Amino acid sequence: MSGNLIINSLVPPTWNRLKVNEYELPLPGTLQQDTAADAFKTAGAGTAEGSLHIQTGCGKELSDALKEKGIIPKQILIKGPELVTSKIDYSGDAADVICIKAEEGQTLNILTDITSSADKAAGVLQILIEAAKGSVVNLSQLVRAGRDFTFVNDIGVVLEDGAGFNLSQVFAEGGRIISGYMALLSGEGSSSNVHAGLVRKASQFIDMNYVMRHTAPSTRSETYVSGALMEGGSKTFRGTIDFVKGCAGAEGAENENMLLLDDTVINKTVPLILCDEENVAGSHGASIGRPAEDMLYYMMSRGITRERALKILEKASLDSAVSYISDEKAREYVSSAIEGI
C-alpha cells in the first residue's frame, strides 16, 4: 500500500478540469496504531476490540487501506454524559479506527484534541459512531497539529430513530488536513448538525467531504462552515445533501461563510443537493469574499487597527464553531486553546 489513495470523492463527479472530484492521498508505508485508543483510555474510557461497518466521508479506499495495513478497530466504551477529553498527540505516522456506540437514550460528550510532536508525519483518525434510538452524541474536535503534519480525520455516523449527532470542529493548525464526514440518517426523525470553523494560512490546506444522506422520513441536517484564508492557504469544501427515496419530510441545509484575506488564497466550494424524493426541502447558501469594508471601518472607528480587525475576524471564524459546542467544559477547553490564535 504505497500508492496514492483516492478519497473524499464527489458523488456524482463534475468537470475534471476543476480538480474537485477527489483528493489523492499518499498514505505512508507503515503506520503505528493505538495512539488515539490510548488517549481515550487515558481519558478514562474503556476500550475493547470490536468493529462497526459504517461508511465514512473519506470513503471505502481509506477504510480498505487501513484494514490492509492491519489497523485493528477499537471500541471505546463511554458510560455517560460526562465529557471524555481525548488528547491525541502524533509522534510519528499513525492510524486508528475508533468505534463508539451510543445506547438507546444515552447522551455522550466527546472531545478530541489533535496535536503533533512529530512534524513531517501523518495521522489518520477514523471514528465510526452508531447512535441508537433517541441517543445524542456530541463530538467536538480541535485540530492544532504542526505545519508539516498531515492529518486525516474521517467520520462515519449511523443514526437510528430520533438520534442526534452534533459535530463541532475547529481546524486551527495543521499543514494538511483531510476531513471526511458521512451521516447516514436512517432513523425517522434523526438529525445531524455540523459546525466547522477553519483558518488556513502559510500554505496550509484543508480538503473536506461532508455527506448528509437522508434515507428516513422527517430527518434533518444542518451544516455550517465558516473560515478565513490567507497567506497561500487553501480550502476545498464538498458538502452533499443527499435525499434518498423514502425520506419524505426531510430537510437539509448547508451554509458557508468564507473570508478571503489576501489574493494568494484558493477557495473551492462544492455544495451538492441530490434529490430523489418529492416532499423534501434542501437549501444551500454561500458567502465568499473579503470582509465588508463598512464593518472594518466601524471597527477602525473604535480605535482598532485594520490589522487587528482582520485578526479578530479570523478568530471569529473559529469562534463561530466553538459557540455551538454544547458541553460547557468542552467549549471552555477549545475556547481557551485557541485564545492565542
Place this chain on the structure above:
Amino acid sequence: MSEEKTFVDDINRSVYDIRDEEKDAYRLEEGLTEEIVKKISEEKNDPEWMRDFRLECLKIYNSLEVPQWGPGIEGLDMDHISTYVRPNTKMKNTWDEVPEDIKNTFERLGIPEAERASLAGVGAQYDSELVYHNVMKEVEEQGVVYTDFESALKGEYADMVKEHFMKLLVPSDHKFNALHGTVWSGGSFVYVPKGVKVSIPLQSYFRLNAKGAGQFEHTLIIVDEGADLHFIEGCSAPKYNVANLHSGCVELFVGKNARLRYSTIENWSKNMYNLNSKRAIVEENGRMEWVSGSFGSHVSYLYPSTILKGDNSTMEYTGITFAGEGQNLDTGMKVIHAGKNTSSVVNTRSISKSGGISTTRTSVQVLPKAKGSKSVVSCESLMVDNISRSDTIPVMDIRCDDADVGHEASIGSIPDDAVFYLMSRGLSEADARALIVSGFADNVSRELPMEYAAEMNNLIRLEMKGTIG
C-alpha cells in the same frame, strides 16, 4: 382527464413531430471515418485549411474519451449516425422558393410568421444545410452581416471567420467539440459593426428531419465595439425510435461596450442526444446575456459559458430546464471572471416530472486578477412528483480576496396550500399545478420576446398536462 391529455399532446406535439419524407436528399453513410470526413469537406467545397482542420479534429476525437461525469450516452452509437444529410435544395432567400414540404414544416413551426412579425432576419437550417436565409434590408444597410456559415467561410469575411472559428471552443476541450470540428455543417455568421444597434432580433432555426442523423451547425457571432444585438436560436425535430444527435457549437465575441443577448428555446425530440457547446468572451464594459429554455431531448449536456475578459464586463444567465419522462437533462452554465470589476448574475430553475432527471451543473471561477468582481448564483429546483430526480452540482473556485461571491440553491415540491388556494378559485388541480409551474418558470419567460414566452408557456402547459390523475 386522460382523454384530454391525449388530445392536447397529440395535437400540439404534432407541430414538432411533422416528419417529411427524406426524398432526393443526399445522405452520407453512417459512421465516422477519414473517408466520410473528406467527402463532407468535398461536398462543402471547403478551403484547404478547413479540410486539414477537419482531419486534425478527427484525430483529436479519436484520442479523447467520452465524459465520465455526466448522463450516460451509451445509446448513442456513432457508427449508426449519418453526419451529413443535405436536402435537395439550395439555400433560398424567399420562402416561396423553398420546396413545398420543407416550407410547410417551417410554416407549421411558425418561422415565416415570426419573421414577418418580429424578426430582422432569419436563417432556417434543415438537416445539414440552410434552406432559407434572409435579412431585412434596413439591417443590411446598417452594415450588419448575417449569412450562412459556408458563404462567410469563402466570402468577404473569410479571414475574420478563420481568425475566430473554434478559437473559443477549441477541439481538444472535449470529445464533442472535436466531433463538431470534424463534421460541422451549416449554421450562421453574424457580424455587427462598431456602434450599430440592431433593434429587432435575428433568428436561426435548426430543424433535424432525418432519422438517425446528426446536426452540427456552427454559429459565430461577432458584436463589435459599442454594438448591440439580440439573437434567437430555436430548434426541434420529429421523434424517431433511433438515436439522433445534435452537436452544435456557438462562439460569441462581445466587443468593448457591446451587448449581446442570446436566447434559446430548445425543443428537440425525446430521442435526441443534445451535446451542444456555447461560449462567449466579453471585452471591457461588454455585456453578455443568456436566456435559455431546455425542454426537449433524451439526454442533454448544455452549459453556456462566459469568459469575462475585459474589466467591468458583465454576464447574466437566466435558464429553465424541464425534464419529463425519459429525459436526462444535464444543464447549467460556467463563468470565468478574469477582468477587474466583472460581475455575473445567474438565475436557474429546473423542473422534474414523470421520471425525468434534471441536473443543474454550474461553475464560477474568479481568477486572482479579477479584483472587485461579484457573482450571484441562484438555483431553484422543483420536484413535481416522487418518481423524478433533481440534482444541483455547483462549484465555486475563488482565488481573489477582493471578490464577493454569493450562491443559493433550493429544492422543493409544489406547495399543497398553493394548489388548494387556486382550486378554491375554480381551477382544476391540473391547471393549478400547471399555473404554479409556469410561475416558477417566469424568470425565463419574462426575458423572452412575447411570442417566444407564449411558446414556452405552452410547452410547460403541455408537459404538465396529465401529471395528475
